[in-house]
Amino acid sequence: MAAPPRPDSVALLDRFVAALLARGVVTEAEIAEQVARTDAASPEIGARMVARAWTDPAYRELLLRDGSAAAEAAGVSMAGMPPLGVLEDTDRVHHLVVCTLCSCYPRAVLGYPPHWYKSSAYRARAVRDPRGVLAEWGTVLPDHVELRVVDSTADYRWMVLPQRPAGTEGWDAARLASIVTRDALVGVALPKAG
Template identity: 70%
Template structure:
């Protein structure tokens, strides 16, 4: 067995990829085009994509309405490849409601628009505490909610992937879309933190 593994590692990556791709096509599992699309999707996926969506939603009420009703279509409108990705749902924070995203079962995460989840997102501690003690968890992140704000913890347990549309900080009233997009961090889009203007 160890010998087999060793030989596989010695095969040049290109050759192995071609062989696996040919097998997947022959078995009707995935066509070369689908594989190419999937690679493009994975390469493009990063929090910068989600941040572009948030920034657009902050400046464009029509886009915001679309994003809240059909996150996948909104992402596609900004050129983010979503084919084959699970449907994307977007939940909107309001002045009295804050969303926090977790997957208690594993690590479901809106990868198409946020990229790979941070390592702690998959930890048992984050998963357990997000649903049981969300206020304690947020306090440790230094995230302070205004008095009276309720928390809605969203447990991603099935076919959707969820991201948060956070509230736009009041200080950014005159900012353009690009500057807004640069402000938004991945943790803001799962509700662990709030978008914060530097020096704030």
């Protein structure tokens, strides 16, 4: 578990907010509104985009060419957000996203990054022993598949377009979206039909 903040950090936040409020830089209403807006983003958005790409070739093409436009088309406001890039898994290549320098993450379509994504262990090991990291999720790639680790260092935020698993023939987009987890959108897991 992520440890709770230290008392001196809690006190610093209180003093900092008090100073900002006193100077009229922010209001409590703005903070509450921002928290609510950030809470509203979740991996379900990314999952819907993937499910649509699996069932709509034109949308898949857009998603891979311009992730931000595809997010907008899915109802996500990308104004002021970093551009979204989407990397497609194939029979030959599997992508795994990490940010070794900080915690870059496609928050617009996945929400808050989970604790493990921000952890020192993940950041250190994903570029050094990525198959070992995947094994901790129970994910084992076939030998012939190239594992491509994407270290998110700069202006883009990266999401994985996983392969549609066998056994999902005839599923509608909602049912398909239900098997696309956050872990699959980062690349530590694969979607499974059952």
